[in-house]
Amino acid sequence: MGSLVHTAAPLRAHRAHRLARRLVCLATMLVAVAAAALGAGTVPAGAAVTGPVLDHDFADPDVVRVGGTYHAYATNGDGRYLRHATSRDLVRWSLDGGDVLPALGQWAVDDRGRVWAPEVFDSGDGFTLYYTARDRASDRQCVGAALSSSPDGPFVPVGDGPLICPAEQGGAIDAASYTEDGRRYVVWKNDGNCCSMDTWLHLQPVSWDGTRITGPAVRLIKQDRDWEHKVVEAPTLVKRGGRYVLFYSAHFYDGDAYKTAYAVADDLTGPYTKAAAPLMTTESFSGTVRGPGGQDVVTGPDGRDRIVFHGWSPDYKRRPMYAADLGFANGYPVVRGSKVLYQAENATVHHAIVRDAPGASDGRAVGHIDHPDSYVEFTVFAASAGRHTLSVQFGNGSLDSAGVPAGASHRLSVNGTDAGSVRYPHTGWDTWATSEATVTLNEGWNTIRLSKGDLYAELDSVEVA
Numbered sequence: 001m002g003s004l005v006h007t008a009a010p011l012r013a014h015r016a017h018r019l020a021r022r023l024v025c026l027a028t029m030l031v032a033v034a035a036a037a038l039g040a041g042t043v044p045a046g047a048a049v050t051g052p053v054l055d056h057d058f059a060d061p062d063v064v065r066v067g068g069t070y071h072a073y074a075t076n077g078d079g080r081y082l083r084h085a086t087s088r089d090l091v092r093w094s095l096d097g098g099d100v101l102p103a104l105g106q107w108a109v110d111d112r113g114r115v116w117a118p119e120v121f122d123s124g125d126g127f128t129l130y131y132t133a134r135d136r137a138s139d140r141q142c143v144g145a146a147l148s149s150s151p152d153g154p155f156v157p158v159g160d161g162p163l164i165c166p167a168e169q170g171g172a173i174d175a176a177s178y179t180e181d182g183r184r185y186v187v188w189k190n191d192g193n194c195c196s197m198d199t200w201l202h203l204q205p206v207s208w209d210g211t212r213i214t215g216p217a218v219r220l221i222k223q224d225r226d227w228e229h230k231v232v233e234a235p236t237l238v239k240r241g242g243r244y245v246l247f248y249s250a251h252f253y254d255g256d257a258y259k260t261a262y263a264v265a266d267d268l269t270g271p272y273t274k275a276a277a278p279l280m281t282t283e284s285f286s287g288t289v290r291g292p293g294g295q296d297v298v299t300g301p302d303g304r305d306r307i308v309f310h311g312w313s314p315d316y317k318r319r320p321m322y323a324a325d326l327g328f329a330n331g332y333p334v335v336r337g338s339k340v341l342y343q344a345e346n347a348t349v350h351h352a353i354v355r356d357a358p359g360a361s362d363g364r365a366v367g368h369i370d371h372p373d374s375y376v377e378f379t380v381f382a383a384s385a386g387r388h389t390l391s392v393q394f395g396n397g398s399l400d401s402a403g404v405p406a407g408a409s410h411r412l413s414v415n416g417t418d419a420g421s422v423r424y425p426h427t428g429w430d431t432w433a434t435s436e437a438t439v440t441l442n443e444g445w446n447t448i449r450l451s452k453g454d455l456y457a458e459l460d461s462v463e464v465a
Contacts, residue, residue, distance in 0.1 A: 052311070052320035054093045058083060059310045059319040060117040060174075060234065060294035063090075064127075064151060070298070071151040072308070072321065073100065073118040073129075081115045082131065084153065089301055090308070090323050100153030101131060105144045107161045108133035114141065117234065117294070120151060121177040121210065128210040129155040130175035130186070135162055140171025141191050145211045158211050164204070170194045176296075177210060178237040180268065184208050187220075187235040187246075198222045201235045201248060203269060218269045220246060227251070227259070227278060234294050240305075241331035246272055247279070247307075249293035255316070256282040258291035260309060262333055275332070277341075280309065284338035286465075289322055290314075297326065304384070307335055327383030327443070336383035339391065339463035348377040358430050360460040361393065367458040369410070375451035380464045382441040390439045390448065391463040392422050397429035398455035409453035414439050415446055422450065424457045432460050439464075 054061075059075040070090055074083040081104065084096035101118075104110060116132040126149045135142040142165035146155035164172040169190035178185045186206050192199045200222045205215040223232045227250065234249035244265045251257040260280040263272035278284070280292040289311035300306045305326040310319040325336040334340060344366040345354045351374040357365035366376050382388060392410075400406040405426040412419045419439055427433045439448065441464070450459060 053087075053091055053308075053323045054085060054095075054321040056085075056095060056320060057318035058085065058321040061308050061310060061321045062117075062119045062176075062296050063298040063308050064120050064122065065298065066122065066151045069151075071120065073120055074310075074321070075117060075294075076112045076115045079112070081112055082118050082129075090298070090306055093321075096152070098153070100148075101129065101146060101155045101157075102153075103157065104131075104133050105146075105157035105159065105162070107135055107137065107142075107159075108144060108157075109136055116141070117174045119176050122151075123209040125209065127151050127155070128177075129153075130163070130177070130210070132173040132175070133162075135165050135167070135171065137161075138165060138167035138171065140165065140167050140194070141173050142167075143172045143175045143186075143188060147209070147211070163206075163211065163213065164188055166190055169200075170197050174234045176235050176237065178203075180239070184210060185237075185268075186210065187237050188217075189233045189235065193231050199230070199232050201232055201246065203237075220270055221248070221263050221272050221274065223250070225250075225274065228261070229257070232261075236296055238297050240328045240333075242266075243331035244268055244272070245328075245331070245333055247295050247297065247333070249295065250278065253291070253293060255312070256290050258293040260293050260295050260307075264332065279333060280307075280335055280338060285311075286339070289338075290316075291319075292322070294319075307333075325384040327381065329381035329445070334381050334383050336388075337465060339465045340380065341461055341463050342378045342380055343461045344376050344378075344459040347379075348375075350375050350377070352376060357395075357458070357460065359432055360395075360430075361432075362461070365395065365458050365460045369450070369452055369459065370456060372452055375449050376459050377447055377449040378462055380441070380446050380448055380462075382443055382446060382464070385441060385443040387438055388441050389465040390422075390437045391465065392424075392435050392437070392450070393432055393460035393462070394422075394424045394427070394435060394457050395429055395432050395460065396424040396427050396455075396457040397431075398426065398457070400455075406455055408455035408457040410450040410457060410459075411453045412437060412439075413449045413451070415442065421453050429458070 070087045072085045080099040081101045084100045085093045087093045114134040119130040129146040142162035146157045148155040170192040175188045201220045202217040204217040229251045236247040259278040261278040263274040265272040295309040307326040345364040352369045396408045398408045409421045409423045
């Protein structure tokens with residue numbers, strides 16, 4: 001904002017020590033922004049998510065790699081208890097015409113519609129399948145186990161009853177395997193939302209083949225955020241950069257409000273700290289994926305992480321499978337393809353001023369980007385290299401020399417290289433709108449600088465997709 005418009009948008013009083021404190025805390029803020037960021041991505045690495053990799057009803061996908069083949073398993077459908085598909089590259093998939101779980105354990109009600117959320121892992125002596133089904137004795141959803149010598153099945157149920165079935169807590173669903181230091185654990189959810197109880201994600205030790213419980217369960221997290229509503233479920237636990245990252249789905253699965261989130265911990269049993277915002281949402285994908293959830297993490301053919309998940313079809317009749325590039329910014333997950341928010345007031349602000357700003361996304365914005373050396377520089381993280389969409393939230397109340405509302409711009413540079421400009425139509429001060437540009441980012445950390453251009457504009461935030 002410059003001399004032509006200072007009276008149109010007066011800055012509120014700012015104390016010098018307040019601005020200095022923000023600058024001193026910049027590095028910490030950047031990490032916090034990455035931790036709270038939304039995100040989503042693509043396969044193959046570097047491409048944008050334009051549609052599902054398996055355009056078939058394939059909910060709650062679990063993927064395991066055996067040799068050069070990826071095996072994916074999904075919730076019931078097509079007359080099968082569980083679905084199965086294979087791929088060599090996580091992009092092109094072939095559906096299995098059979099059922100990898102031909103029969104349920106004797107403890108389970110023979111109802112295909114209640115068989116959910118498979119998990120398969122290689123124990124070294126064969127393959128173990130976890131599945132959710134209806135327990136006859138308690139009339140709750142519970143977790144069972146089955147074994148096979150091949151990832152193609154058939155899997156044969158083991159045990160006289162379910163593996164995990166806390167009926168007094170609503171039962172158990174969504175089992176996932178985790179290993180560390182030669183020990184295996186199962187992460188699962190008590191199905192408390194079935195009966196007006198809390199839903200907790202638990203960690204529990206099991207035998208190496210996963211068919212026997214060997215110790216008590218530890219509670220990790222429960223639903224306690226407004227955007228989770230009454231549900232946390234579908235846990236996936238990984239360790240990256242020395243930090244435990246617990247992915248989970250939240251809200252009800254049956255619409256756009258379903259989402260993927262995460263919590264982090266320094267120790268396996270916690271405490272786990274949730275991110276301030278979800279990782280993947282319908283909004284973070286700008287509606288191109290609806291209700292992203294039921295996620296799993298897998299290593300791609302290039303040795304880099306992918307996240308696979310389901311989302312609703314436009315008619316809400318099926319949940320196809322998607323895959324995205326997954327990176328970790330200082331141990332916090334970032335998924336390529338959805339918007340990652342970075343507040344301007346948390347960026348490096350040079351010869352400009354942070355001000356209180358009604359209507360801005362965090363109640364503050366950067367103004368007075370008026371001088372030849374004025375700029376706001378963001379440090380952003382990309383899960384993979386390539387072209388990304390930069391969405392700039394701005395306010396422009398500029399007037400031209402005749403006093404007529406006029407467009408404005410900022411010069412744009414990426415990693416020190418000129419990338420043209422971002423243009424802003426007139427909105428009026430404290431009226432925020434979005435302008436987009438395409439930028440090419442490196443994998444990992446990048447710098448994006450917006451500096452003085454034509455006339456004057458203020459910055460609320462940027463989002464990188």
